[in-house]
Amino acid sequence: MEFNGPSQDAILTDPKVIGKSTRRIDGPLKTTGTAPYAYERHDVVPNQAYGYVLGAGIAKGRITAMNLEDARKAPGVIAIVAATEHEPVGSSDFNHAPLFGGRKIAHYHQAIACVVAETFEEARAAAAMIRTSYEPEDGTYDLAKVAPSAELEKGGWGDARSDRGDFEATFGAAAEKLDQHYTTPDESHAMMEPMATIAAWDGDRLTVWTSNQMINWGKESLASILSIPEDKIRVDSPYIGGGFGGKLFVRADAVMAALAAKAAKRPVKVMLQRPLIFNNTTHRPATIQRVRIGTDKQGRIQAIAHECWSGNITGQDGENATAQTNHMYAGDDRMTASYVTQLDLPEGNAMRAPGEAPGHMGLEVAIDEMAEKLGMDPIEFRILNEPKTMPAHPDRKFSERHLVRCLREGGERFGWSKRQAKPASVSDGRWLVGMGVSAGFRGAPTTKSAARVALDGNGGAKVTTDMTDIGTGSYTIIAQTAAECLGLPLEKVSVVLGDSAFPVSSGSGGQWGAASSTAGVYAACIELHRSIAQKLGIDPQTIRFEDGRVIGAGKTVPLSDLGQLAATGEIDFGDYKKGYDIGTYAGHFCEVGVDRYTGEIRIRRMLAVCDAGRILNPLSARSQVIGAMTMAAGATLMEELAVDKRFGYFVNHDLASYEVPVHADIPHQEVVFLDTPDPYSTPLQAKGVGELGICGPTAAIANAVYNATGIRVREYPITLDKMIDQLPQV
Amino acid sequence: MRSFTYQRAESASQAAAAVAATPGAKFIAGGTNLLDLMKLEIETPTHLVDVQDTGLDRIEDTPEGGLRIGTLVSNTALSADQRVRRDYAVLTRAIQAGASGQLRNKATTGGNLLQRTRCPYFYDPNMPCNKRKPGDGCAAMKGYSRQLGVIGTSESCIATYPGDMAVALRLLDAVVETVKGDGTARSIPIADFHRLWGDHPERETALEPGEMITHVVLPKPLGGKHVYHKVRDRASYAFALVSVAAVIQPDGTGRVAFGGMAPKPWRVEEAEALLPQGASAVVKRAFANAKPRSDNRFKLALAERTLAGILAEARS
Ligand SMILES: Cc1cc2nc3c(=O)[nH]c(=O)nc-3n(C[C@H](O)[C@H](O)[C@H](O)COP(=O)(O)OP(=O)(O)OC[C@H]3O[C@@H](n4cnc5c(N)ncnc54)[C@H](O)[C@@H]3O)c2cc1C
Numbered sequence A: 001m002e003f004n005g006p007s008q009d010a011i012l013t014d015p016k017v018i019g020k021s022t023r024r025i026d027g028p029l030k031t032t033g034t035a036p037y038a039y040e041r042h043d044v045v046p047n048q049a050y051g052y053v054l055g056a057g058i059a060k061g062r063i064t065a066m067n068l069e070d071a072r073k074a075p076g077v078i079a080i081v082a083a084t085e086h087e088p089v090g091s092s093d094f095n096h097a098p099l100f101g102g103r104k105i106a107h108y109h110q111a112i113a114c115v116v117a118e119t120f121e122e123a124r125a126a127a128a129m130i131r132t133s134y135e136p137e138d139g140t141y142d143l144a145k146v147a148p149s150a151e152l153e154k155g156g157w158g159d160a161r162s163d164r165g166d167f168e169a170t171f172g173a174a175a176e177k178l179d180q181h182y183t184t185p186d187e188s189h190a191m192m193e194p195m196a197t198i199a200a201w202d203g204d205r206l207t208v209w210t211s212n213q214m215i216n217w218g219k220e221s222l223a224s225i226l227s228i229p230e231d232k233i234r235v236d237s238p239y240i241g242g243g244f245g246g247k248l249f250v251r252a253d254a255v256m257a258a259l260a261a262k263a264a265k266r267p268v269k270v271m272l273q274r275p276l277i278f279n280n281t282t283h284r285p286a287t288i289q290r291v292r293i294g295t296d297k298q299g300r301i302q303a304i305a306h307e308c309w310s311g312n313i314t315g316q317d318g319e320n321a322t323a324q325t326n327h328m329y330a331g332d333d334r335m336t337a338s339y340v341t342q343l344d345l346p347e348g349n350a351m352r353a354p355g356e357a358p359g360h361m362g363l364e365v366a367i368d369e370m371a372e373k374l375g376m377d378p379i380e381f382r383i384l385n386e387p388k389t390m391p392a393h394p395d396r397k398f399s400e401r402h403l404v405r406c407l408r409e410g411g412e413r414f415g416w417s418k419r420q421a422k423p424a425s426v427s428d429g430r431w432l433v434g435m436g437v438s439a440g441f442r443g444a445p446t447t448k449s450a451a452r453v454a455l456d457g458n459g460g461a462k463v464t465t466d467m468t469d470i471g472t473g474s475y476t477i478i479a480q481t482a483a484e485c486l487g488l489p490l491e492k493v494s495v496v497l498g499d500s501a502f503p504v505s506s507g508s509g510g511q512w513g514a515a516s517s518t519a520g521v522y523a524a525c526i527e528l529h530r531s532i533a534q535k536l537g538i539d540p541q542t543i544r545f546e547d548g549r550v551i552g553a554g555k556t557v558p559l560s561d562l563g564q565l566a567a568t569g570e571i572d573f574g575d576y577k578k579g580y581d582i583g584t585y586a587g588h589f590c591e592v593g594v595d596r597y598t599g600e601i602r603i604r605r606m607l608a609v610c611d612a613g614r615i616l617n618p619l620s621a622r623s624q625v626i627g628a629m630t631m632a633a634g635a636t637l638m639e640e641l642a643v644d645k646r647f648g649y650f651v652n653h654d655l656a657s658y659e660v661p662v663h664a665d666i667p668h669q670e671v672v673f674l675d676t677p678d679p680y681s682t683p684l685q686a687k688g689v690g691e692l693g694i695c696g697p698t699a700a701i702a703n704a705v706y707n708a709t710g711i712r713v714r715e716y717p718i719t720l721d722k723m724i725d726q727l728p729q730v
Numbered sequence B: 001m002r003s004f005t006y007q008r009a010e011s012a013s014q015a016a017a018a019v020a021a022t023p024g025a026k027f028i029a030g031g032t033n034l035l036d037l038m039k040l041e042i043e044t045p046t047h048l049v050d051v052q053d054t055g056l057d058r059i060e061d062t063p064e065g066g067l068r069i070g071t072l073v074s075n076t077a078l079s080a081d082q083r084v085r086r087d088y089a090v091l092t093r094a095i096q097a098g099a100s101g102q103l104r105n106k107a108t109t110g111g112n113l114l115q116r117t118r119c120p121y122f123y124d125p126n127m128p129c130n131k132r133k134p135g136d137g138c139a140a141m142k143g144y145s146r147q148l149g150v151i152g153t154s155e156s157c158i159a160t161y162p163g164d165m166a167v168a169l170r171l172l173d174a175v176v177e178t179v180k181g182d183g184t185a186r187s188i189p190i191a192d193f194h195r196l197w198g199d200h201p202e203r204e205t206a207l208e209p210g211e212m213i214t215h216v217v218l219p220k221p222l223g224g225k226h227v228y229h230k231v232r233d234r235a236s237y238a239f240a241l242v243s244v245a246a247v248i249q250p251d252g253t254g255r256v257a258f259g260g261m262a263p264k265p266w267r268v269e270e271a272e273a274l275l276p277q278g279a280s281a282v283v284k285r286a287f288a289n290a291k292p293r294s295d296n297r298f299k300l301a302l303a304e305r306t307l308a309g310i311l312a313e314a315r316s
């Protein structure tokens, strides 16, 4: 069905299941350790052997020789797929760096071999016996050095450049001006479950049990990479231990498992060992950002520009940190531009809120700096510059936008009025204490999504779709949707996900999954309504579903009497969206303490007030937002892939040296959802929240650090070594 | 990980004899450091002698009024011992600032003293490292060295000893007791236990091949205020950028040792004599010959400020 908005389904007038805080229906499997994650699927196919992937020891060049003799003779070894003996695999629209590229090395830890053995330990030991010699080539690894030669981005997620009016002239003439640079580092997804796949061939048919966010993309790209027809491939990924964008695309685990299974003539399981995650897979590219803001004397923004420089192995698409700037603040004369340069570091690609997450780290600090210049409260400065329509495209209306409410209500809840505008004026023992605020914006994309809904003949229903649950709670909101549409209690609905044999869904990514996949399930339910109506001779317009019964035309029929009726439906979104700017919005608040002696920064409390459409399940939505706020704390205060500019790789490639927040870093988080359904978004009036939560808390923390200390660090992460020279004398 | 043979020893002397007699053999205690290094083939022992049945898991009072800690006493047990908490609080605090609860349950006293550096290049077998492979060169020297040493390092290696417990032990003037392969015992003052490695970064301690730690002895308590301040980017579960262990007496004298700065816990007795003059005097003297790099120079200011905080709190 095509959705053309605005939605007005009657089930939304008094929903019984949707919108209620609901515990995950897959929770017991997770808490008992029985949810089958990719590497532990011992039962799907017998006789599984272990594959171990060997990563390249140089960043760029060629393999001149690989000595495989010792490895071949090592105990338990069944087969070796090695770069010197195997053709490079193909590529796909979704992969840029080669996943297995023969002798040519494009980045550090590129897969160069997979050793298959009877046990994991044997495979690992044999892999270490392979002696590889290289002919290294010089590479380019220093973003700051090559940024000046960067060109406008090609083929990224957002607008490479947008212009309205004459920015330069208006900025030049503005009464008050800010012109600042900010940098963000390369970051790793560092998800809990590393990439993992079990691959098995049955003749020319390949099955991969894997951990992947986008089943259909995975199937398409495997077909392209391995040069086999799509219909010969099955991808199955029912449980995923986190992805954050790192599992949007198939990676070397899947490709090497498939090649290794062919070579070994046996099913092979491969998990990328933790040290490979950082350089073998994708990461969020570093950015250099420049923000310029010009206002009149009263603080009205007249000119605003946001430019970003990043690099990637492709030299084409990078991290477009300007993405939010077209949506956020008024100003008639404006410009954004994203420039990308070629680097020989591993592939940069999507990570939770690509572009917008680092973009807020520039823009929302610049807004704080500008407010201070103007002597204005940063909340009032933002509200003064709240636009009436989309600022970069004034012809686009906002569908629903309550950013001002987010900031106002957040300010009240957080006790913003107690903030001292003058930095470094509050202390608590040895701690300098400060508060910071940021606005948050993240688009609310939706995309085509299908599902099948089947009555089981016993009064229950089963939903199948290739949608994934990456820990977000998809199982539960899909069950809630079907239960609502069919008038069933939640426990009567079962959900099976992640199998490419099922109807193609939106998948999980870009914050589009919850809104799109539930819309797809809704579409399937509407189809089912139609066939039930037809079967019972009821007008589809008047048919109702309540308490496990169908009601209409004077009849009341239990669903269990209808046999095993099933329907497949697909939601598609019409062109109407082009006329609207559909986004999600937040007010983010943070209080930090900074140790006046050591400069250690510790978060004291955080608040997010979110405007994100109908919240399908407040419990799991809250989990998404607090998880994102935690990731934002990491991005602001500690996460950084350290680039070795001589050897061309990320040095800190394990979880002891790539620090992400631990519990002790995150003392108190509060999340508030405004009740703001958006009829222009989906039939259920829903949007995503998983990425909104990381858009802004970063800047709120940074602004709080400034408020606490009077020290403005514009190079993330904000660590004590960057402040120590400016801390108060002790 | 290379394959290896394995045996469990029933006494310290048996363990020491077994390791001394077998080329390439090593002791294994909790395994929390050694096994990680073996998985990356940074350590490649051919034979492991497990010491967990040697019975050295008690903390005894000594006639001198101190404590004698068996090498198998876990970090958790040592830091929780009532006598340690009361009389050597700096040791409890240092241990609890390290690793995680799970690791401390497994980590032993001897194993903790012998944990190896956390230099990121040491952990990547593709990179040149003199400590891993003498004569190979040092990737960190012109690379990413924010965590690494500022003093006591050498032209061949700028890594640090990363542990926390040893910093407190150095402050307390502990003594390490060992038994050698031939059955002879000796006592090594903690000050001499970790070496300044010079041209031999692979030789990190005074132990001879096959020499086993049996006990760590604490002299009688010092009194005073016990502080361990470990500074790091996240609040827990991270190695120190800088740590400061101190015992401050009511008259303003005391002791101070630094972690995260050098190949060994860094304590300079002449410097600590300057404690009554304040942090700046102490740090200037203790780090007079420091050779920081541009990305770890901050450690010197940080050490001074951390100590200043400790002194301010001790006075209040
Ligand atoms: C993720 C992580 C974080 C950590 N964070 C910290 C931290 O913040 N601070 C900190 O201080 N430590 C930290 N550690 C290190 C941890 O404390 C050590 O791994 C642990 O103390 C080692 O003790 P073990 O008994 O497991 O030693 P093992 O791993 O068994 O042995 C270590 C070494 O000691 C030798 N050995 C063991 N016992 C004896 C003996 N009796 N005589 C002679 N040789 C012996 C072994 O041969 C081996 O070379 C961390 C470790 C990990 C894995």
Ligand code: SF4
Pocket (backbone or CB within 6 Å): B117, B119, B120, B121, B122, B128, B129, B130, B131, B132, B137, B138, B139, B140, B141, B148, B156, B157, B158, B159, B201
């Ligand atoms: S500093 Fe030491 S441990 Fe690190 S690479 Fe150099 S030699 Fe190896």
